[in-house]
Amino acid sequence: METQSPNSVKLTLDDLTVGQKFKSGSHLLDEMQIKAFAKDFDPQPFHLDDVAAVNTLFNGLAASGWHTASITMKLIVTSTNIAGGIIGAAAEVSWPKPTRPGDTLWVETEVMEVKPSQSRTDRGIVTVRSVTYNQHDEVVQILISKLVVPRRSD
Amino acid sequence: METQSPNSVKLTLDDLTVGQKFKSGSHLLDEMQIKAFAKDFDPQPFHLDDVAAVNTLFNGLAASGWHTASITMKLIVTSTNIAGGIIGAAAEVSWPKPTRPGDTLWVETEVMEVKPSQSRTDRGIVTVRSVTYNQHDEVVQILISKLVVPRRSD
Numbered sequence: 151m152e153t154q155s156p157n158s159v160k161l162t163l164d165d166l167t168v169g170q171k172f173k174s175g176s177h178l179l180d181e182m183q184i185k186a187f188a189k190d191f192d193p194q195p196f197h198l199d200d201v202a203a204v205n206t207l208f209n210g211l212a213a214s215g216w217h218t219a220s221i222t223m224k225l226i227v228t229s230t231n232i233a234g235g236i237i238g239a240a241a242e243v244s245w246p247k248p249t250r251p252g253d254t255l256w257v258e259t260e261v262m263e264v265k266p267s268q269s270r271t272d273r274g275i276v277t278v279r280s281v282t283y284n285q286h287d288e289v290v291q292i293l294i295s296k297l298v299v300p301r302r303s304d
Numbered sequence: 305m306e307t308q309s310p311n312s313v314k315l316t317l318d319d320l321t322v323g324q325k326f327k328s329g330s331h332l333l334d335e336m337q338i339k340a341f342a343k344d345f346d347p348q349p350f351h352l353d354d355v356a357a358v359n360t361l362f363n364g365l366a367a368s369g370w371h372t373a374s375i376t377m378k379l380i381v382t383s384t385n386i387a388g389g390i391i392g393a394a395a396e397v398s399w400p401k402p403t404r405p406g407d408t409l410w411v412e413t414e415v416m417e418v419k420p421s422q423s424r425t426d427r428g429i430v431t432v433r434s435v436t437y438n439q440h441d442e443v444v445q446i447l448i449s450k451l452v453v454p455r456r457s458d
Binding site: 228 | 341381
């Protein structure tokens with residue numbers, strides 16, 4: 151497994167190969183973060199109110215799936231070093247388990263496909279699968295993204 | 305087109321039909337919001353820094369795709385009135401155009417499929433397609449979500 155730091159050499163499409171993996175740092179989620187995100191973007195009782203959350207499908211306070219996705223993005227951005235940045239054109243996301251106050255989240259990203267563009271010789275699409283885990287190594291999110299990645303220019 | 309307000313009757317799976325549409329209110333995006341979200345969740349130059357953003361794929365400051373998705377979620381939550389709330393199990397998202405400071409975003413959601421669960425008689429999966437538009441009626445995001453929706457209990 152390869153871990154990239156933001157200081158390492160920038161990776162172009164030509165440096166990426168199927169099966170290559172990147173492990174992120176971790177993020178500790180807490181109640182305050184969950185409620186603050188929910189207030190701005192997903193104001194529903196199971197994300198905002200501990201008591202009301204008990205009698206919902208979540209059986210207690212849980213983060214918005216979009217919050218989990220956003221934390222995943224932060225973890226990927228701060229631990230992978232792709233030339234031009236992490237730019238997604240499209241994504242598929244699923245949330246097999248909720249994330250909770252006190253969870254420590256981390257992400258492992260694997261390269262699934264590397265496809266140079268036919269029409270634009272300076273770039274291509276790299277498909278990656280990013281699995282977000284909690285501190286019990288349970289899968290809380292699976293994200294498959296199509297990233298726009300520049301080709302080596304030299 | 306039907307517009308639901310948070311005060312209207314809660315819709316169960318049995319009240320939803322393919323082709324039914326829900327139009328949201330609107331959200332005015334600004335530079336401060338874009339940079340604040342990016343700082344927390346997507347710290348890349350094209351989301352953080354007007355000057356650095358000019359020489360990137362985005363040709364100027366743009367919101368994180370996850371920010372657009374999160375604003376979309378807020379607009380859906382505050383304008384659709386599904387029993388049990390808006391709970392997504394999985395989603396596919398694409399971003400045909402970036403969102404920018406000064407954009408006014410709004411969402412139209414259409415019911416694509418209504419599927420009672422075989423194993424759980426109290427619920428089912430409703431597939432919806434939510435298209436996010438800017439003030440020029442350009443499509444900035446397409447989101448297809450699978451929502452867990454309770455059945456009518458009476």
